Amino acid sequence: MSAEIASLERVRQAVDTIRRRNGTPTADRIIELIGGGSKKTVLSHLRTLRDPQTEDDGVPAAIIEMARAALGDIYRAGGQAEADRARALAERLSTTLVELEVQIEELAEENGRSLQAIPEITRQRDEAWADRTRAEQRLAEALAANRSLESDLANEWLKRSQGIEKAIARIESIVSTASRSDKTPSPRATVSLPHRDRGG
CATH class of the missing domain: 1.10.10 (Arc Repressor Mutant, subunit A)
Known part of the structure; x- marks a missing residue:
């Protein structure tokens, strides 16, 4: 049992x-x-x-040996296939790494060129800002000068207008005086005769 x-x-x-x-x-x-x-x-x-x-x-030893040999061949073939796959993968990875290294070098060169261009770009930017500042100053000065000219022109126009008004007033006064003079009769001139001497 x-x-x-x-x-x-x-x-x-x-x-x-x-x-x-x-x-x-x-x-x-x-x-x-x-x-x-x-x-x-x-x-x-x-x-x-x-x-x-x-x-x-119940399996004969010869069969077991044949099976062992066949399994060994299969194992070795599988190992070879796996090695081939690993080799192919390694080659692809190596190719990819080479391509990446080339891209990295190209990016490094481009980055280097960009870094070299930064000072020039910075200088151009600073010059542009300076030009803009000067232009703004000139514009402000021009606007101030324009306002000053407008004020001077307005004052001059006012002075001239006042002068013209005064001249017109004087002319009107002269004309008015002359008109009154023409209407007043002028005194007649008297001629005195010489006195005769009665004794003569």
Whole structure:
């Protein structure tokens, strides 16, 4: 009964369970887990699980060797294919790195040119600001001069207008005086005759 309880499959399942629990699959732990079994049988199954070739599964040794050789070829082929893929990937990465290095160099050169141009751009900007400031000053001076000229012109116009008005008033006064003089009769001149001497 103990041998049936500790079958190879149950021992295999117990070993997997103990390993999933991060334990060491000893005979005592396996017997405890499966609920019984002969320690000798369990140890025998453990040896079989450690060396699958000793398991009596009816497969001839020659077949196993052929299968091992075929698996080796498959493994080596897979390894070669993986190596080829890794090599191709490395080549692509190398090409990409070279392209990136070229782009970095081009950007560095462009950045260098930009840095060299900054002083000239700054100078031109400062000159433009200075020109603008001078233009604004000249405009302000011109506006002030224009206002001054307008004020002087207005004062001169006022003076001349007043002078013209005074001249007109004087002319009107002269004309009026002359008109009155023409209407007043002029006194007649009297001529006195010489006195005759009565004794003569």
